[in-house]
Amino acid sequence: xxxxxxxxxxxxxxxxxxxxxxxxxxxxxxxxxxxxxxxxxxxxxxxxxxxxxxxxxxxxxxxxxxxxxxxxxxxxxxxxxxxxxxxxxxxxxxxxxxxxxxxxxxxxxxxxxxxxxxxxxxxxxxxxxxx
Numbered sequence: 001x002x003x004x005x006x007x008x009x010x011x012x013x014x015x016x017x018x019x020x021x022x023x024x025x026x027x028x029x030x031x032x033x034x035x036x037x038x039x040x041x042x043x044x045x046x047x048x049x050x051x052x053x054x055x056x057x058x059x060x061x062x063x064x065x066x067x068x069x070x071x072x073x074x075x076x077x078x079x080x081x082x083x084x085x086x087x088x089x090x091x092x093x094x095x096x097x098x099x100x101x102x103x104x105x106x107x108x109x110x111x112x113x114x115x116x117x118x119x120x121x122x123x124x125x126x127x128x129x130x131x
Contacts, residue, residue: 041089042089042110043085043111044087044088044089044108044109044110044129045083045084045085045086045087045115046066046087046093046106046107047081047083047084047106047108047109047115048062048064048080048081048083048084048093048095048104048105048106049079049081049104049105050079050080050081050103050104050105051079051101051102051103052077052078052079052099052100052101052102053078053100054078056100056102057100058076058077058100059076059077059078059079059080059099059101060074060076060099061073061075061097061098061099062080062096062097062098063094063095063097064082064084064095064096065091065092065093065094065095066087067084067085067086067087076099087129089130089131090128090129090130091128091129092126092127093108093118093119093126093127093128094125094126095124095125096123097123097124098123101122101123102122103121103122104120104122104124104125105117105120105125106118106119106120106125106126108127110131
């Protein structure tokens, strides 16, 4: 029994050494100076919010900058919000409200991160994505 265990042990040792050998030379995993590692382009999303007050007056129209250009919503409303994207870094987000508006907000999120308020104003706001 001892002889079988000894033969099996020797066989396993020899097998493990033979599995590690290769005819190809070892090349370390490193990058040359010409190579640059770049992060994938981040996707950003814009959430616009306009808050009115129906007792003081109505929002008449809202113009926002979206991934496909400027968009105008003409509808009498007391408040409004909408999310657009994806947009690239450097995108100029803007909202402009006509009629009565107490506050406008621009929120931005990167990928799956939560939305963060980046700009606010009375009837307009703008923000250039820079993070």
